[in-house]
Amino acid sequence: TFLTRVLFTExxxxxxxxxxxxxxxxxxxxxEDQIQNAIKFLSHPRVRGSxxxxxxxxxERKGLTKEEIDEAFRRLPDPPPSSQTAVxxxxxxQVVSNVLQPQGQIQAMKPAPAPVVMIPPPSLxxxxxxxxxxxxxxxxxxxxxxxxxxxxxxxxxxxKSWVRKVMSEEESDPLEKADAKPSLAEExxxxxxxxxxxxxxxxxxxxxxxxxxxxxxxxxxxLMQLLGVQVQEMKSLSNNIRxxxxxxxxxxxxxxxxxxxxxxxVKTPAERRPYANxxxxxxxxxxxxxxxxxxxxADSSQPPHPKSYMDIMSMIQRGEKPSNIREINDMPPNxxxxxxxxxxxxxxxxxxxxxxxxxxxSNGPWWQQKNPRSADFxxxxxxxxxxxxxxxxxxxxxxxxxxxxxxxxPQPPPVVMPEAAEAIRRPKPQAKIDQEVVAAxxxxxxxxxxxxxxxxxxxxxxxxxxxxFEITEIQEETEHQHIGQEGN
Amino acid sequence: xxxxxxxxxxxSVKFSPFYESRLAVATAQNFGILGNGRIHVLELxxxxxxxxxxxxxxxADAVYDVCWSESHDSVLIAAIGxxxxxxxxxxxxxxxxxxxxxxxxxxxxHSVDYNPTRRxxxxxxxxxxxxxxxxxxxxxxxxxxxxxxxxxxxxxxNPKHGDVFASASGDCTLRIWxxxxxxxxxxxxxxxxxxxxxxxNKYDDCVLATSSVDKTIKVWDVxxxxxxxxxxxxxxxxxxxxxxxxxxxxxxxSCSYDMTVxxxxxxxxxxxxxRYDHHTEFAVGIDMSVLVEGLMASTGWDELVYVWQQGMDPxxx
Numbered sequence: 001t002f003l004t005r006v007l008f009t010e011x012x013x014x015x016x017x018x019x020x021x022x023x024x025x026x027x028x029x030x031x032e033d034q035i036q037n038a039i040k041f042l043s044h045p046r047v048r049g050s051x052x053x054x055x056x057x058x059x060e061r062k063g064l065t066k067e068e069i070d071e072a073f074r075r076l077p078d079p080p081p082s083s084q085t086a087v088x089x090x091x092x093x094q095v096v097s098n099v100l101q102p103q104g105q106i107q108a109m110k111p112a113p114a115p116v117v118m119i120p121p122p123s124l125x126x127x128x129x130x131x132x133x134x135x136x137x138x139x140x141x142x143x144x145x146x147x148x149x150x151x152x153x154x155x156x157x158x159x160k161s162w163v164r165k166v167m168s169e170e171e172s173d174p175l176e177k178a179d180a181k182p183s184l185a186e187e188x189x190x191x192x193x194x195x196x197x198x199x200x201x202x203x204x205x206x207x208x209x210x211x212x213x214x215x216x217x218x219x220x221x222x223l224m225q226l227l228g229v230q231v232q233e234m235k236s237l238s239n240n241i242r243x244x245x246x247x248x249x250x251x252x253x254x255x256x257x258x259x260x261x262x263x264x265x266v267k268t269p270a271e272r273r274p275y276a277n278x279x280x281x282x283x284x285x286x287x288x289x290x291x292x293x294x295x296x297x298a299d300s301s302q303p304p305h306p307k308s309y310m311d312i313m314s315m316i317q318r319g320e321k322p323s324n325i326r327e328i329n330d331m332p333p334n335x336x337x338x339x340x341x342x343x344x345x346x347x348x349x350x351x352x353x354x355x356x357x358x359x360x361x362s363n364g365p366w367w368q369q370k371n372p373r374s375a376d377f378x379x380x381x382x383x384x385x386x387x388x389x390x391x392x393x394x395x396x397x398x399x400x401x402x403x404x405x406x407x408x409x410p411q412p413p414p415v416v417m418p419e420a421a422e423a424i425r426r427p428k429p430q431a432k433i434d435q436e437v438v439a440a441x442x443x444x445x446x447x448x449x450x451x452x453x454x455x456x457x458x459x460x461x462x463x464x465x466x467x468x469f470e471i472t473e474i475q476e477e478t479e480h481q482h483i484g485q486e487g488n
Numbered sequence: 489x490x491x492x493x494x495x496x497x498x499x500s501v502k503f504s505p506f507y508e509s510r511l512a513v514a515t516a517q518n519f520g521i522l523g524n525g526r527i528h529v530l531e532l533x534x535x536x537x538x539x540x541x542x543x544x545x546x547x548a549d550a551v552y553d554v555c556w557s558e559s560h561d562s563v564l565i566a567a568i569g570x571x572x573x574x575x576x577x578x579x580x581x582x583x584x585x586x587x588x589x590x591x592x593x594x595x596x597x598h599s600v601d602y603n604p605t606r607r608x609x610x611x612x613x614x615x616x617x618x619x620x621x622x623x624x625x626x627x628x629x630x631x632x633x634x635x636x637x638x639x640x641x642x643x644x645x646n647p648k649h650g651d652v653f654a655s656a657s658g659d660c661t662l663r664i665w666x667x668x669x670x671x672x673x674x675x676x677x678x679x680x681x682x683x684x685x686x687x688x689n690k691y692d693d694c695v696l697a698t699s700s701v702d703k704t705i706k707v708w709d710v711x712x713x714x715x716x717x718x719x720x721x722x723x724x725x726x727x728x729x730x731x732x733x734x735x736x737x738x739x740x741x742s743c744s745y746d747m748t749v750x751x752x753x754x755x756x757x758x759x760x761x762x763r764y765d766h767h768t769e770f771a772v773g774i775d776m777s778v779l780v781e782g783l784m785a786s787t788g789w790d791e792l793v794y795v796w797q798q799g800m801d802p803x804x805x
Binding site: 023024025026053054056057060061062063065066301303306308309312313316321322324325326327328329330331332333334335337339340342343344346347349350351354355356357365366367368369370371 | 505506508509517518519521522523524532534536537545546547548558559560561562563574577579580583584585586587588589604607624625637638646647648649652659660661664666671672673674675677690691694710711713714724725726734735736737745746769770778779780781782783789795797798799800
């Protein structure tokens with residue numbers, strides 16, 4: 001009966017669950033080469049200054065498993081705090097210490113150091129966020145103003161006096177001059193380095209702040225404006241450096257390095273924004289809808305937004321609120337309102353039986369009626385095939401089912417190789433092995449063994465360096481297979 | 489003729505698992521940038537092709553997604569832009585709704601999915617980088633899954649295994665989870681750009697599809713996850729949602745910022761089997777009915793909701 005069929009299927013599912021669900025775990029062994037790559041990456045000084053979650057995310061995008069990433073972290077000389085727990089709080093603290101230290105360093109004229117990590121109690125987290133914004137804003141302003149003042153007050157007058165000195169004393173000792181020049185240039189270099197390092201740290205910090213969910217719209221607005229101001233000041237700073245460059249031979253290398261850093265930090269804030277509303281660049285937090293920098297729509301891969309969308313975005317960036325928004329109280333009027341009693345029993349899903357249901361004709365309401373013939377989809381169907389065609393449906397369905405059962409890959413290479421058994425024993429390049437394995441599979445059509453299925457899947461998944469490991473397994477497996485056959 | 493015109497921009501559409509003529513629509517004012525939201529419950533008119541609204545609920549902030557309960561036929565759950573998750577009883581009038589509001593997510597809740605096998609819990613995915621597990625009768629979330637490095641756009645239950653789900657994130661990874669495990673059980677770097685949506689194959693519980701800003705849909709088998717089973721090209725812009733058919737094993741529906749809805753059969757060479765261009769702005773929401781084979785619905789920023797049978801023209805009256 002219907003009911004027993006349902007119960008039986010569900011019971012079978014339950015029983016199989018223990019065995020089947022292991023497929024949802026990664027069962028590959030750890031790859032040592034990947035761990036070595038990860039360690040190199042994690043040891044890089046710049047990476048060490050970044051939040052742990054970003055480091056992990058980068059490695060995950062490279063295809064490393066959790067176990068490999070954890071192992072790499074474990075093997076580092078200075079083990080940083082581990083993965084999942086309290087990541088946000090760590091980010092917060094690293095941000096604060098990153099920001100604090102360059103401030104001191106500008107005076108000492110050294111490049112920015114590694115951060116000091118502290119973990120605050122979780123209860124202070126929300127307050128810390130607010131703190132961070134104020135702190136970052138203050139320090140941004142201070143460092144920018146500080147460097148600008150430093151340049152204006154000390155560097156430029158020094159340069160002017162040097163120039164005057166050179167012009168007025170033509171017979172002065174060339175060595176002295178040479179000495180004066182490098183030290184001035186050195187100071188300029190060091191100042192530029194410190195300023196840019198501080199700027200990159202500070203900019204990185206502020207980028208992270210923005211990303212980590214500022215809830216105050218006004219604060220975000222202020223931060224963005226200050227950043228713009230800082231960008232201007234950095235521009236004028238690099239202009240000053242360019243001026244120095246023309247008068248000195250020592251600077252060009254440093255200048256180009258600064259330029260990279262500068263362009264780097266202009267780029268990164270724009271990249272990390274939710275794409276969910278179609279624009280990669282427009283804005284980050286929705287509470288900050290008010291103010292992200294205007295998106296430069298030069299990129300052709302950006303979908304064209306509706307005009308009214310752009311209108312609203314620019315309205316918000318100006319600080320205006322659309323007038324059609326109402327004050328709505330959408331809180332539950334009765335928080336203790338009971339859940340209703342269900343009126344209908346849940347219906348079994350069509351896939352519970354394991355096979356798609358047969359296509360039934362229905363004479364019911366309009367939403368049940370299907371078009372038995374090929375339909376015009378509106379414009380541009382790439383092929384004449386239409387899934388509304390009944391005949392096609394019924395003939396392709398059984399074929400599809402059969403395909404699934406034997407798990408033959410969609411496009412098996414058309415080969416019959418009598419020497420396959422012999423050939424497979426000999427080591428060969430990967431592509432060849434794939435063909436032969438599949439050929440062996442198709443030779444043995446009657447009751448394809450689970451082992452060969454698994455083997456076929458391995459060969460399919462080839463891919464990156466991990467493919468090599470899997471191919472060796474294939475050789476062994478098929479050898480066993482053939483030995484078994486010959487033994488009969 | 490368009491089937492239903494909403495006052496706000498459409499974000500999501502879901503068929504009821506109990507009533508074949510019922511569906512819910514999530515909408516947001518001002519494209520969801522800033523403004524109110526509204527949930528519409530629509531009924532297909534039995535007389536002829538047409539859709540009417542039976543009830544609507546206003547929200548202070550945008551509604552990004554909605555889903556029906558699988559245990560209570562009149563209950564739906566909404567994912568809100570202010571980070572709240574609200575529960576509505578469509579059998580009660582709007583002034584008596586919502587019946588619950590959970591404020592836990594720190595940022596916009598982007599999707600909500602109800603467990604189709606256990607029928608007792610649901611998942612929410614948020615821009616605060618987390619996925620949360622809830623039960624309707626509990627005052628707080630049961631678990632928070634915090635691993636993604638960026639916004640989580642969708643979390644979807646496996647159709648056969650009641651404890652397994654997948655999540656799609658802007659950190660470019662697809663993660664497989666088991667609620668009985670402390671963390672994710674698989675991490676698949678599925679795309680080079682943000683992953684906006686994912687869905688499981690209803691007939692092959694190890695297969696799932698992802699859709700991305702990179703304009704492609706990829707189909708994956710968790711048993712050999714280092715390379716996809718198929719890469720489906722054809723959309724002109726980011727693919728916003730992807731959905732496996734409840735009735736056809738290899739059929740996938742997708743909608744994109746290129747304003748089209750497409751149908752794919754990932755097991756054939758020429759995978760694109762259908763394309764609908766009825767929307768005049770971003771097509772953002774799509775669903776396939778579990779109760780009526782071939783019945784589809786879509787919505788978009790053009791404020792329109794269409795319901796049609798696969799072989800038909802959505803605009804035909």
